[in-house]
Amino acid sequence: MPRIDRRLFHNFDWPLFALTVLLTGMGMGNLLSAAHAGSAGVFASEVPRQLVAIAIGAAGLILVVAVDYRRLERLAFPIYLATCLLVATTLVVGSVHKGNESWLTYGPLRMQPSEFTKLGLVLALSRSFQHYPPSEIRRLRDLWRPGLIIALPVALILLQRDMGVAVLTLLIGSTYLLFVRIPPRAWVTVAVLGAVALVGLWMFGLQDYQRTRIINFLEPGRDPLASGYQVIQSRIAIGSGGLLGKGWMAGTQTQLRFLPTQHTDFIFSVLAEEWGFAGSAVVLGLYLTLLLWGLLIARRSRDAFGSLLAVGAVGILFWPALINIAMVLGLFPVIGVALPLFSYGGSAMVGTLLSIGLLLGISMRRYMF
């Protein structure tokens, strides 16, 4: 580890840090309310678990900030492969939890390696695009290299039957398509191929419950007490919050447990019910600021790897937020994606904080060239 340059402290990205602290604190407060719901004690274990995850994530964040991200250039592929290996391990020794095999358990610790695969993937893609700049990719077939890098973890995660994370990983990988120069004609081909793939996925790749979820998303009143229940209750929770909300720990939908999986997938409904339009708009605004700030870091970075890595980190934050909030607002099917910094879940929390650590590291080293 190199000597720590004084300029690093001087250049530390305090606004981003403050945003992170603010969102994490809000997320924790919101989780307290969601975990309090129902009889006391039932969810008590989730609050300390989340706090432990935040502590581990914070330590990781400091470590990532301390290490010059350029040292990661050489480690990018080993890290990528290591995270893929972890996912592969779950297929052999993983414990089934909540219907998929994405968990690894070591004593009291339980982790979901797929959360770290995203980081590995972003590192590997950044490294790859550093050597083969995206601006030089002009034909679809030029995408074979990043395509392979994305396909390996996505395939492994699909084998775990964790569709939400697989889609998410695919989307994070595809963030870089923003920079390729492939003509629109080619995208038409992609669209057609994609449609065929979707139909194939619908017919052969999806479990019955997943199909039901999608149908219920399209028509939530059809079966209000089965799977459409989540969508309806979420909608009621959000709407009943009104302009100013019902108050912290006072949301009836939340506290009386009408909301399903309220502390994980539907955590945003809790926020919307208890804090109303005003509170949710503030949180959305902070999120938007965080993401735009990340893109600003990518623009300001003086080297290609840092820039690409920053875009990837923004992707890691953006895509789950997009899908989760769209799902909670009834704009997208329920596929089980957590909201970064808000949902209960240790691995996701650690992964998110590590991503922000990357952004902080890139941001404060932007003058070093």
Add this chain to the structure above:
Amino acid sequence: MVPESRLWLGALAVFLVFAVFLGRLFYLQVVQGEALRVESERNSVRTVRIDAARGNILDREGRVIASTRPAFDVEIIPSELRDADRVYSALGQLLDEEASQVRETVGKPRGRARFQPIPVSSDVSFEQLARVETHRFALPGVVTEVRPQRQYEDGDLAGHLLGTLGEIRLEQLDRTSFEDYSPGEIIGQSGLEAVLESVLRGTDGGRNVVVNVAGREVERLDEVEPVPGNTATLTLDLDLQREAVAAYRNDPPPGAPAPPARESESPPPEKMGALVALDPRTGDVLAMVSRPSFDPNDFADGVPPETWRALTRDERRPLQNRAISGQYPPGSTYKPLLAAAALEAGVISPQTHFFCPGSFALGRRVYKCWRKEGHGSVAVHEALVRSCDVFFYQTGLKLGIDRIADFGHALSFGRLTGIPLPEEKAGLLPTEAWKLRRFGEPWMAGETVSASIGQGFDLVTPLQLAVAYGALATGVVMKPRLLLRVEKPDGSLVEETKPQLDSRLPISEANLAIVRKGLAGVVNEPGGTGGRARLPGITVAGKTGTAQVIRLEHYEGVDQSRIPLRYRDHAWFVCYAPAEAPEIVVAVLNEHAGHGGSAAAPIAQRVLAKYFEKQGRLAPEALMASQAPKAAAPPHPPAQAAPPPPPPPPGPSEPAGAEPVEGGGTGDAAD
């Protein structure tokens, strides 16, 4: 280095996504906010009904006959059970039940049913409740509920009069009188519970509660207290009712020496029959007994099938209220009617004598007097006192059946007395026109002979006899009254009922006096058949009757005790007291018990004695003293009033060779 233009594109995309989110949030929370807020309340707020307590029923002195008490049920909510087997065995121990039985009751509910409480034990004792409550925290999923439960303090004491409760029936729900009832409600289905339904029913309260997704109450929002039903005070006097029932149950009167042990190898079976006590001045029903009875408590919580089966299959018909819907031949208790009607019609005078040689021949048929030796030449007074059949055969023939019916109708026979009970029957008062209509055959003189002594077609209810004798005692027919007043639970008066006059008897005071004098003689004169009803210091007036159940030549002249029970004669005694200023009428029917003088009069006497003792007008010692010498030397002819076992006079009998008359048992009544 990444192209800056593409980064701006990305930023724009992110911005647009969040703009869409914000728009969607605005739509849901601000535009639809109000509607969805209502929906969230509908989700979590539920209105729970709180059953109102049914009003109390009191006797005329304010003593509780029927009340409502809290009953506690133990229930299990399967979704909240942890370690079900342990809970089952613990609960089984606490409730003195088998764990396997508890498990069977709970079963294995699925889906939403898992959130519904399943009753495991209803109406547990206070001890059991305390035990369950103490171990509450060790029994997750076990809850106790409280609900109002009807309680009849004296069990079967007045089962028929009070009636029964039951779940409202589907066809009742369709009626307008039940339009504000909902399915599953418990209502009065018979007796006073049914008649007083609108009085006794309270107004159910309600409670808005917040429930969680499992439907469990987590918070109370507001509550409207239920209003208990009104209190109904009856005309009934519990002391008289209890004394009457004690007499039927062969319980010795309080203070009386215990019955000699030699006879109690097997206690005598309970008496069957009915008793009605009225205040003739107001029509107040002071006591109404029908035996065998049932316990209305068995119905208050839904009658168990085995109890219901036992009650409906019992050939003694314990569910029938004999006092108002049992129709019996009145026997000799009918004779005062004949006497009064004949005097008023002028077909006899107080001095008209008929000769009784012990039988009376009409055409080819011979009608016997109950006293084989005959009564000699008797006028109306002695005919009543000694219950001479032949005198009334002749009187009846002179009067004719239709004039008997006219006066009978005035006395309330053959029609409803108007007691406010749905089960009342009208009895039967035959006329010539009725016979023709019913059988298509003309009336025959022999049938008048039978009807004159209360046999043949005549059928009356014990209540009708009580009303009729009350009318003879006072000159007016009063509608029987059961309800004295209605009060709100706080004691304020809602309604007071007034005595209701039915009609005045179409007879002169002078003629009535003759009949009354005869009735007083029945009890108080030597040779009178009702001596067993006599009270020291108070003049009782009454008439005995022995009603033939069925005419069977097979049993002719056979001792009653050797005839199968169901063919034995009914014993009647109807009386009022004090004879000079009547305050109470008592009609007693003792089914298949033989003679009115020995089997029915003592029951009436116990009730009368209780009535006067209560008012301090009769000392119990005086009553005992008056009865003591009786056992040694009966003051009456040996034919009746003998100490048990009474050597009964010959049973109703037909002379050999007599032709049977169609359409009912002819015959002669004993006494």
